[in-house]
Amino acid sequence: MTEKIGVYICHCGMNIARTVDCKALAEYASHLPNVTVARDYQFMCSNPGQEMIKNDIREMKLTRVVVASCSPLMHEPTFRRAVGSAGLNPFLFHMANIREQCSWITENRDLATARAKDIVRAAVMRVNFNEPLEVQKVPVNSSVLVVGGGITGIEAALQIADSGKKVYLVEKEPTIGGYMARFDKTFPTLDCAACILTPKMVSVEQHENIELLTYSDVTAFSGYVGKFTAKIRKRPRYVDEEKCTGCGQCEEKCPLSVPNEFDCKLGKRKAIYRPFPQAVPNVPVIDREHCLYFTKGICKVCVMFCPHQAIDFEQKEKYVEVPVGSAILATGFDLFDASRIKEYGYGRLPNVITSIEFERLTHASGPTGGRILLKNGKAPESVAIVHCVGSRDQNYNEHCSRVCCMYSLKTAHLVREKTEAKVYEFYIDMRAFGKGYEEFYKRVLHEDVTLIRGRVAEISEVAQNPSEKGKLIVVAEDTLLGIVRRVPVDMVVLSVGLEPRKDAAELANIFRISRSKDGFFLEKHPKLAPVATAGQGIYVAGSCQSPKDIPDSVAQGGAAAANVLSFVDRGEIELEPTIASISEEACSGCKICVGLCPYGAISFDESNGRAAITSVLCKGCGVCVAACPSGAIEQQNFTNKQLLTEIEAICS
Amino acid sequence: METRFEPKIVGFLCRWCAYTGADLAGLSRINYPPNVTPVRVNCSGRVDPTLVLKALASGADGVLIAGCHPGDCHYISGNSKMVRRFKLLQRLLEQFGVEKERVRLEWVSASEGGRYASIVESMTEELRSLGPLDWKQKVVIPA
Numbered sequence: 001m002t003e004k005i006g007v008y009i010c011h012c013g014m015n016i017a018r019t020v021d022c023k024a025l026a027e028y029a030s031h032l033p034n035v036t037v038a039r040d041y042q043f044m045c046s047n048p049g050q051e052m053i054k055n056d057i058r059e060m061k062l063t064r065v066v067v068a069s070c071s072p073l074m075h076e077p078t079f080r081r082a083v084g085s086a087g088l089n090p091f092l093f094h095m096a097n098i099r100e101q102c103s104w105i106t107e108n109r110d111l112a113t114a115r116a117k118d119i120v121r122a123a124v125m126r127v128n129f130n131e132p133l134e135v136q137k138v139p140v141n142s143s144v145l146v147v148g149g150g151i152t153g154i155e156a157a158l159q160i161a162d163s164g165k166k167v168y169l170v171e172k173e174p175t176i177g178g179y180m181a182r183f184d185k186t187f188p189t190l191d192c193a194a195c196i197l198t199p200k201m202v203s204v205e206q207h208e209n210i211e212l213l214t215y216s217d218v219t220a221f222s223g224y225v226g227k228f229t230a231k232i233r234k235r236p237r238y239v240d241e242e243k244c245t246g247c248g249q250c251e252e253k254c255p256l257s258v259p260n261e262f263d264c265k266l267g268k269r270k271a272i273y274r275p276f277p278q279a280v281p282n283v284p285v286i287d288r289e290h291c292l293y294f295t296k297g298i299c300k301v302c303v304m305f306c307p308h309q310a311i312d313f314e315q316k317e318k319y320v321e322v323p324v325g326s327a328i329l330a331t332g333f334d335l336f337d338a339s340r341i342k343e344y345g346y347g348r349l350p351n352v353i354t355s356i357e358f359e360r361l362t363h364a365s366g367p368t369g370g371r372i373l374l375k376n377g378k379a380p381e382s383v384a385i386v387h388c389v390g391s392r393d394q395n396y397n398e399h400c401s402r403v404c405c406m407y408s409l410k411t412a413h414l415v416r417e418k419t420e421a422k423v424y425e426f427y428i429d430m431r432a433f434g435k436g437y438e439e440f441y442k443r444v445l446h447e448d449v450t451l452i453r454g455r456v457a458e459i460s461e462v463a464q465n466p467s468e469k470g471k472l473i474v475v476a477e478d479t480l481l482g483i484v485r486r487v488p489v490d491m492v493v494l495s496v497g498l499e500p501r502k503d504a505a506e507l508a509n510i511f512r513i514s515r516s517k518d519g520f521f522l523e524k525h526p527k528l529a530p531v532a533t534a535g536q537g538i539y540v541a542g543s544c545q546s547p548k549d550i551p552d553s554v555a556q557g558g559a560a561a562a563n564v565l566s567f568v569d570r571g572e573i574e575l576e577p578t579i580a581s582i583s584e585e586a587c588s589g590c591k592i593c594v595g596l597c598p599y600g601a602i603s604f605d606e607s608n609g610r611a612a613i614t615s616v617l618c619k620g621c622g623v624c625v626a627a628c629p630s631g632a633i634e635q636q637n638f639t640n641k642q643l644l645t646e647i648e649a650i651c652s
Numbered sequence: 653m654e655t656r657f658e659p660k661i662v663g664f665l666c667r668w669c670a671y672t673g674a675d676l677a678g679l680s681r682i683n684y685p686p687n688v689t690p691v692r693v694n695c696s697g698r699v700d701p702t703l704v705l706k707a708l709a710s711g712a713d714g715v716l717i718a719g720c721h722p723g724d725c726h727y728i729s730g731n732s733k734m735v736r737r738f739k740l741l742q743r744l745l746e747q748f749g750v751e752k753e754r755v756r757l758e759w760v761s762a763s764e765g766g767r768y769a770s771i772v773e774s775m776t777e778e779l780r781s782l783g784p785l786d787w788k789q790k791v792v793i794p795a
Contacts, residue, residue: 646691
């Protein structure tokens with residue numbers, strides 16, 4: 001039977017039509033073999049565009065459809081649906097990408113039109129050999145893995161758990177809460193971070209549908225959408241979570257104090273500790289590196305004083321495997337290491353501190369009880385705040401960290417509120433983009449803060465005149481006045497930027513997702529699928545995707561939860577039917593394919609001497625197809641016939 | 653004026669990394685020679701040497717195979733299988749008398765639009781100076 005092909009050329013407004021002669025292209029396509037109709041239209045993806053295709057399928061009895069428009073990553077599902085709704089199998093359609101890899105890459109109209117003709121010709125010739133395919137439907141496990149217990153992960157976990165689905169929330173640290181738990185106030189409303197965060201943390205712990213795995217990490221993630229298995233390593237706390245009531249006796253009696261990481265080592269904690277009093281779970285952990293029992297084999301004071309016999313030095317690392325249908329990564333960010341910028345003197349000059357250290361200083365339950373103090377215990381008389389430390393800088397990170405302008409203004413506000421100090425704020429541009437942010441900026445402007453527009457070149461302790469003696473001198477070009485300023489201050493707060501976590505590459509590998517150029521996780525589409533990834537069933541939310549403030553992180557956590565629920569609730573998911581199968585007649589039984597399959601989907605049947613593919617395990621990479629010396633393996637929608645025809649048509 | 657030779661290149665692009673990277677080049681409006689016609693495959697590991705030879709024998713002047721960076725393959729190890737296959741393919745092409753510059757294997761991640769564009773640009777330049785392949789004249793397959 002001769003096929004009846006409809007070809008539809010999209011102008012995409014001027015996106016394609018500017019460099020590709022769409023009328024000429026449609027005219028050209030109409031003369032290609034088996035083409036019944038070829039049309040061009042402004043926007044094929046619009047309702048009238050789709051209706052045009054559907055009408056032609058019904059009225060002209062089309063058997064194949066080619067749409068030449070944008071990338072299949074954009075609108076392949078749209079047109080497949082349109083074709084399907086007109087009664088044609090959706091796989092009897094092929095998409096020709098004449099936008100991303102054709103009209104957008106050149107100004108040369110002749111070359112672009114010639115290339116578009118090649119692309120459309122290849123699609124038309126290939127679509128002749130497209131076959132009707134049935135999508136596989138697989139059941140979806142309704143349990144969800146959420147990685148990261150910061151505000152984003154907490155939001156996602158609670159939303160999903162509230163809908164009645166089971167959530168496994170995995171957190172690396174001994175407590176959930178993330179960075180937000182370390183903040184004092186949050187911009188622009190200045191509400192106390194703990195007051196809005198800790199109730200949510202408690203809800204997580206008490207939720208019947210959330211299984212919280214703290215001090216744990218995901219070491220492997222296998223399977224496919226709807227049916228994944230996560231392998232989780234639980235590190236030993238040396239405290240039995242079941243028995244411990246969180247009374248705090250052990251912490252009180254432990255004789256060994258060490259710097260507390262939660263307080264940026266500005267305060268102390270014991271060798272058995274909770275990072276902060278409202279930690280969730282409210283169970284301490286023994287720091288093996290310092291604990292006297294582990295280092296010297298002595299002490300055991302905690303064992304003596306624990307009223308519940310919860311201390312267990314014999315605890316070992318444990319691995320658990322949990323079955324889930326989808327996963328949300330909300331692993332957050334790392335702060336820029338300010339000591340990398342040598343000229344700012346961080347680590348060398350004691351009163352040059354980072355913004356997170358400032359947060360701990362100003363936090364009511366921090367090491368100074370909320371007082372902003374210099375290292376000598378005195379209150380500063382002047383404070384400089386330096387924006388964009390490690391952000392917007394070709395030497396470190398090109399991206400803007402988005403939150404620093406606003407938290408720097410908050411820093412200024414808190415210094416003015418709590419001390420008598422003068423405040424100098426050095427900025428490049430003031431980015432106050434969110435709801436209430438510009439208003440907050442205006443408010444701080446009226447709090448007697450001196451704003452100096454200029455990137456700080458150096459922070460030095462070398463005085464050039466008596467007024468600079470004993471001070472930190474902040475040197476910057478004031479780009480509004482066009483002069484170099486030297487501002488002597490007592491304390492400098494470096495507003496450090498947000499970076500991808502150091503383990504981002506490892507995690508991306510475990511979950512088989514990509515990262516963008518800046519190292520953050522890559523979303524499926526920057527605008528239309530901001531929390532989805534190329535990996536079906538795997539979502540990203542919050543600052544692991546790019547720096548975000550708290551409102552945006554919470555919004556993304558909720559968005560990821562909604563994305564997950566939308567397919568979990570359906571109970572099943574459709575998989576691309578691009579799987580491979582082996583022709584029993586053609587198979588020679590050489591077993592080459594068996595070892596090549598990365599999913600163990602190919603088995604060898606000794607009884608008939610042939611290999612066979614288990615279709616639910618096949619992911620459709622096509623490695624076996626390319627390797628089979630007998631040409632016995634075919635991949636649906638990527639058959640040899642289809643590809644060879646496409647190639648020949650391109651070159652003819 | 654003599655018109656410049658425009659080589660025809662068939663690009664086998666894996667859908668996860670290279671094809672997305674090539675899309676990104678367009679999305680970022682990077683200008684580069686429109687000499688590659690892409691064939692989308694799921695994985696560079698799907699690229700059977702037969703497909704490459706088919707392209708060259710049908711009139712292509714060059715073939716670009718682009719996949720995910722080593723270790724980043726969406727299908728765990730498809731790209732590493734392509735590496736092994738590519739070495740054998742290069743030996744075969746050498747015996748056919750086809751210049752090795754005509755067939756390239758490259759890694760392009762989904763975020764490397766610029767890298768994809770510069771690969772295509774340099775390959776196009778190289779093929780322009782090599783001239784047309786003219787398979788039928790050049791390749792004499794021993795009986």
